[in-house]
Amino acid sequence: MRTEISIQNLKSKFLDKVEELSEENIYTCYQCGKCSAGCPSISEMDISPCEIIRLVQLGQEKEVLDSKTIWICASCFTCVTRCPKGVDLAKVMEALRQITLRKNVDYVSPLSIPKEVLSQVPQIALVSCLRKFSA
């Protein structure tokens, strides 16, 4: 895919919003790739965790928000524990999910979960799933 980088992107409100919600300085990341190397969910992702943060640095809002990655990330905190620059990528991922959810867009609508699943999984799974995936 072609990515257009412009001054407008770099000065976008999107970047400010991510920094405000995550309380992380996005530019701290120096792209070492350690987060991606250890991410247990990377095989399911379309964009790797370190690419996500790079794209945020470049203000690529659409590409990041349309990615599967931000929903696959399960906040396991492996990257947070290992980042040599102390970037809390789990907070960045949460900020990205929240930017979508706060527009009242569900990733998983509670009504879409089949009855058999509801009666099968533990409460703890349902509550956390809806906390992470529904608006």
Place this chain on the structure above:
Amino acid sequence: MKISYFPGCTLKTMAKNFEDSAIASLSFLGIEMVELPRWNCCGTVYSLTSDDLIHQVAPIRNFIRVKEARDTRVVALCSMCYHTLKRANKLVKEDKEKLDKLNNLMYREDVKYNGEVEVLHLLEILKNEVGFNQVSKKVKMPLKGLKVAPYYGCLLLRPPEVGFDDPESPTILKDFLESVGAEAIDYPYETECCGSYNTVVNVNLVVERAYDILSFAISQKAEAIVLSCPLCGFNLDNRQKEIKEKFPDFKSVPVFYFTQLLALSLGLDEKVCRFELNFIDPRPLLKSKHLIGGV
């Protein structure tokens, strides 16, 4: 000694085997776990966005309950509850402004929370207050010959601010296993995420993850897994049904809560372990090791 206990909802339902075995074992070790009156769900996940105070109300309200119970400490068993309570507590202890705002949001509480409560996990109590040495001394039936792989998952020890052990190479479950006479198996996936709540909407992701974790442990001769979280438990135990469908050669392996092994080794009535609630029945394995009755 008495300590306030926060069960969380899953220990009251699917993970009754976790709760019952914990309460009985701790009582045997001289600690009475007193369930917090009117506890409420902590929300299961700690809110990671800076402005999302409303989701901190639930965990913090539980600390008001602890104060009302005239206690200063609360113990959790479920890794997710522990993680959420511990981080919410840390947040308000370090940020007075957020604490004030949160107190303001509690319209129906008479007591204010000022950060007086300490959150503990049951493993910490066993290690630091009872002491694994003392546990060994009280063991009546060492779990000799039982090879168990510890599984920490993510939320018990990560990020480092919540943990009470090395987040990359923890030993607390290994030390626990050795104190009850079992053999701890070393394998590289003990802190690898199982896929968590994806189990609701993306079973395949969890199945692949759980398969990798379990089959590696089995390849290192583990006969069972031990853990401390009902969601890890569901993913590694109950999802073995789906694992078997996808990988027909997979040989199932029992999954225990650490408190079930504790109760067993202390010689408590097997009923408190509620083995009938484990998805993969661990009783044939325990019988073969002469750790429970019957042949």
